[in-house]
Amino acid sequence: MAVCTAVVLCATGLLGGTATAAQRSPDPAPPPDGDARHLDEVRKEIEGLYRTAERATEDYNAAEEQVQLQQKKIVQLARTIDSGQQRLAALKRRAGALASAQYRTGGIPPEARLLLSPDPESFLANADLTRKGQQAVKGVISQLTHLQRDLQGYAQDAGHRWGQLDADRKKKDAARTEINDRIDAAKKLESRLAAKEKERLRKLEDDQALLAQQKWLDSGALKDITGKASEQGKKAISYATSQIGKDYVWGAVGPDTFDCSGLTLRSWQAAGRTIPRTSQEQWRQLPRVALKDMRPGDLIIYFSDASHVGMYVGDGAIVHAPRPGRQVTLTGAGSMPILGVVRPDGDPAR
Template identity: 70%
Template sequence: MTCTAVVLCAMGLLGGTASQAYADPKPGDARDAKPGAERGADSAEASLKRLQDVRKKIDALYRKAERATDAYNGAKEQVELQQKEIVKLARNIDRTQQRLAALKRQAGALASAQYRGGGMPSEAKLMLGADSGAFLDDATLVRKAQQAARGVITQLSRTKGELEDYSQAATDRWERLEAHRKKKESARRDIKKKIDAAKKLESRLAAKEKDRLKKLEDEEAFRTQQKWLDSGVLKEISNKASRFGKKAVAYATSQIGKDYVWGAEGPDTFDCSGLTLRAWQAGGTTIPRTSQEQWRQLHRVAIKDMRPGDLIIYFSDASHVGMYLGDGAIVHAPRPGRQVTITGAGSMPILGVVRPDADAPERDLGHR
């Protein structure tokens, strides 16, 4: 009897739900035009589409921020370089000024000596002098003195020219320094604007939606990585790390879990190129600061020839970089709000691969 009651109750509920779902909708009540399950599916689909749109907007903002970060890092590097050049020029100017002062004193002493000699013409001295031999000795000394005076004047003129050149170079450096400072500040504002906008978008999401957003990112990365692997690229990659590359890989992987912060070079936080910079310093090689300069200056290798420790440059503007670990994986600092992590080497559009230790002697390239 209890079972029968439960079955009847269930049938009643199903029947009621069905009759309510398929009854003619009341005027103006369009929500009841679809079955509950279908409305739920539509709602879930709309929610997913909204999240995908949010993810695309956030990705676009962080990509723009990453490009601005590269501009910021490049300007920062140039500021530091110009400051060093200005210090060097200032030292040269100081040394040249001291040399110029010494030459002026020497020229003054020569002028005084000439004045004390009365400036008498050589012919008059020969005619009035009793000892022609002494005169000739004096004439030889005079010629040497004149030659010395001309040498001092030449040095004086050349030193003045050097001083003017150094001063002009210092002025040029200051102008470049100010230009790079302005560029750096502009990039900093641009980065903050983009990151703040991305964070604002994320802050509007509920906790469950944020989790779903992270899953969508991971799913997209997985699909891209799988497509890259399906191309058969790993079948061609079999190289081993150099001993320098091993050290760089060891450093980079030991930073896993540390936060991404734009412009950071460690030791507690990193941006993408800050991580590769420090990793390769640990490997004994100094490389450019930004991913764009790493792409421009370092030796390029084909994907099939890459080995652990090589740097993979991403996106058409070379705005992101990761370090290849082998087996189709990289370690990288992804973006603000994320930590240094391992992901698929093909999870982003690859621009190319560069090798920091390409110039190292072959005998130093150890193998695993």
């Protein structure tokens, strides 16, 4: 895997360095400075719009996860309440039967029944049974009281869950609106460019990523990274790299399209590990490792808000789902600002 990855990375320039003249296509004539500045401004604006959309996508994913959780909890509570109500009805029937039995005795105190009884010995023999009956009545009343209190609590919890579900749905809808607005704005900006400008814009994006990667490599970060992938890590990498070329779609978790955290989620599921849905939760919940201890299969979390994630595949590269309009691809691990590294398959000390 490492050799294959290295070949791909060298061919695409992800490891930095200088390609030979024979390998490099002739560069088009440089555009006038004014055009270059204009295109770079467009690139920055488009990048900003897609970054906002990506943050909103992770918000959407988190809200969607909460909606599903609240729905499951409400269903569980409904079943618990239904079962409790059936038990309550059974206890009420039992309490009624015990009350009827007491009524049939005439409600006379035990001392009086002893004095009036023609057969005191028989009465005393049954006294223990009487006491047990009274204890049974008290037990049923106690159960009824506790069950009614529990049902009240379940009902209040269900009401809270419904309120939370409504709030999560509103968050989800707001995030969806923001995502669509930002993506539409970015697409409109791109649509105003001529075909040659679009080509130059893509090259400008690639050049910026390569420049950032080269700075990262020049910092010496890669020389200390020598870790080998675990068996599960190899499976996760195999799945992730087999998705290369598939479209990025926000909120998608495969099998045909992915967003950034959808790709890492499915890749590690294929390796037998369940990890959180969003990049923020992956950063928050998974064990963190130092960059120098990173190994293939680990997840690199990007940007200060943890809104992007890629999987390290070795040789200074990640596989990731970049943004709308792009496909799952390999790129330099240092091509974006690194927040940190997490390891889905174990203790950070390993």
